[in-house]
Amino acid sequence: MTSLDDVAKAAGVSAATVSRALSGRGNVSKATRAKILEVAAELDYVASSAASSLASGRMRNLGVIMPELHRWFFNTVLTGISAEATRAGYDVTLYNVTADPEVRQEIFTAFLRRRRVDAVIVVALELSDWEELELARLGIPVVIIGGSSGTLPGVSMDDAAVTELATAHLLELGHEVVGFIGGAEQFDADYKVPSQRRAGFDRALRDRHIASEPALIGEADFTIPGGFHAARQLLGTPGTGMTGLVAASDEMAIGAILAARELGIRVPEDLSVVGVDGHELGALFELTTVDQHAQNQGATAAKLILATVESDGTHPKSLQRSFDLLVRRSTARVPRESSA
Amino acid sequence: MTSLDDVAKAAGVSAATVSRALSGRGNVSKATRAKILEVAAELDYVASSAASSLASGRMRNLGVIMPELHRWFFNTVLTGISAEATRAGYDVTLYNVTADPEVRQEIFTAFLRRRRVDAVIVVALELSDWEELELARLGIPVVIIGGSSGTLPGVSMDDAAVTELATAHLLELGHEVVGFIGGAEQFDADYKVPSQRRAGFDRALRDRHIASEPALIGEADFTIPGGFHAARQLLGTPGTGMTGLVAASDEMAIGAILAARELGIRVPEDLSVVGVDGHELGALFELTTVDQHAQNQGATAAKLILATVESDGTHPKSLQRSFDLLVRRSTARVPRESSA
């Protein structure tokens, strides 16, 4: 492996100058820099990250903590982060916090404290006080996506407003009996998004003075099968007169559409379904949804935190992400005689 | 931040001894080690990875190169790798090679050459000669998953055997007109799995002396929408008499089932559909498939390569993964009068 010194010797300058030329910090004359760049390329020189990190304290590495990778939101956000990090020359180190509490704790103590990353992005994890403290103790910028924290900045959406918008869409179409599929009471106890989304649904109903009907509320785990089963039960309940259904995630909405099809309920003629996410499968099911631009959320968080790292190191600011209602064919005006 | 020296002083020993006690390399008396461990815990000491890496040449970091994260296979393999790496105390650095050739090249030159990882797992990427060379030049163990290489070891499946098994299953059920949905000729030009899977299908037919019918071959990109569109075209073609359909991935198989439903074709009464993967959504669609234990593939690759890293550093051996036919309700014996 060629080292800095090899380059310095070959270029006839000191190691210090090579370092400056390659990193862009400090002054180097144009001619010298050109010469060094040429020699470095010739020798295929790439600086050792360990040496560079040790000397400078900079890692050029971004940590990402996520609870899982299967659900669309997570891998989409991760894709966004990764693209942005790569563009900036940063590596991405993935910490997959599993359900195992020991693993989770290990991540926060052993792994993160090795000082391997310059910054951390936490995705959709509700942090315990202890965890926030550990994170703060790292002394590096932290940004939260799709979760909330009293003390840490985040790139987030108003998760209540999102379902409120979805619900309002249905109400405006004339639906009066609207159901909801969201997180189970105990689903992801440590993740507030489900309850927020539920709150938005409730709010929309309340604003129109419509009573929330417990029989119209289903619980699922945000996946397609989860939505399928919850919807089948909801739709199988006779006499509800439900003509609209809001799902707190697109995956559940898709599950609901599948359930409706199985039961011979036409979407949107008999039932309007709206989801939340902007899942790529939505197009296939012509699903009306509230797009939360997940990939963008990841990219934005990465950009935000990398800017912080590269500049002073003050704490990044929180950012509110926008979202848009994307109307497709799974929602329609309520039929004249509304009887499900 | 507390350093090794702090611990050494507090424990009344030399830094060398602390290092040995904490890393487990070299001899330290039981009493001394206990004392050091106690002090280290007390001081919340965690070694700086940069310093440790620089001095030892070990990174405790595993690189993973993937072309994408959305498709089920990828995030499932990654989950398996991550779990295993975490267990072993290794970080996972993710390199998401996008379609952009510049980014791809950048990963192989700039990123990987910083010597940040002890080993690399390449997932479902057909490497160019140049890339294999670059990888070899890194001088670290490399393992391929779901791709092939003449020179690099891998954890792989016989991708032809898999579809052969799926196809044989259909043939054994009495189906004689069997269609296939696989990769487009130019889909992932640099990824051989699609053509292998096609080859397995062809082989199964040939073994039974059944001619392969071009009209029964569909092309898609391994996703649900892709499978949907390909299947709709295949199924929409009148007079083929097709009663069985093999999809080269579960996602395409699911798309095909959706297409069949839309066209009023019953599965499995009118059409048997079999996929390949073991996708978690398969259960919902009662999809018969060939389970390739993807998460296991990831875990196995990680275990394999970490063992190599921890021991001598000789090259890891290739491993052939097993796969199992998982019969569910999407396949059935061919109806008496076979006419689609």
Added chain:
DNA sequence: CTCCATACTGGAAGCGCTTGCACTCAGGAT
């Protein structure tokens, strides 16, 4: 024609660990 700020450059001191080497000290073999 001086003087001084500025642009470049090199020397050298680390960054915080790991590890080869030398040393001491028991305990077992002779």
Added chain:
DNA sequence: ATCCTGAGTGCAAGCGCTTCCAGTATGGAG
């Protein structure tokens, strides 16, 4: 009793960069 072996420990030399500092040259200001 002597020698040898090996466990246990400390010293010190790095690992390959970064960056502070000091030194030299250069150009414009006075």
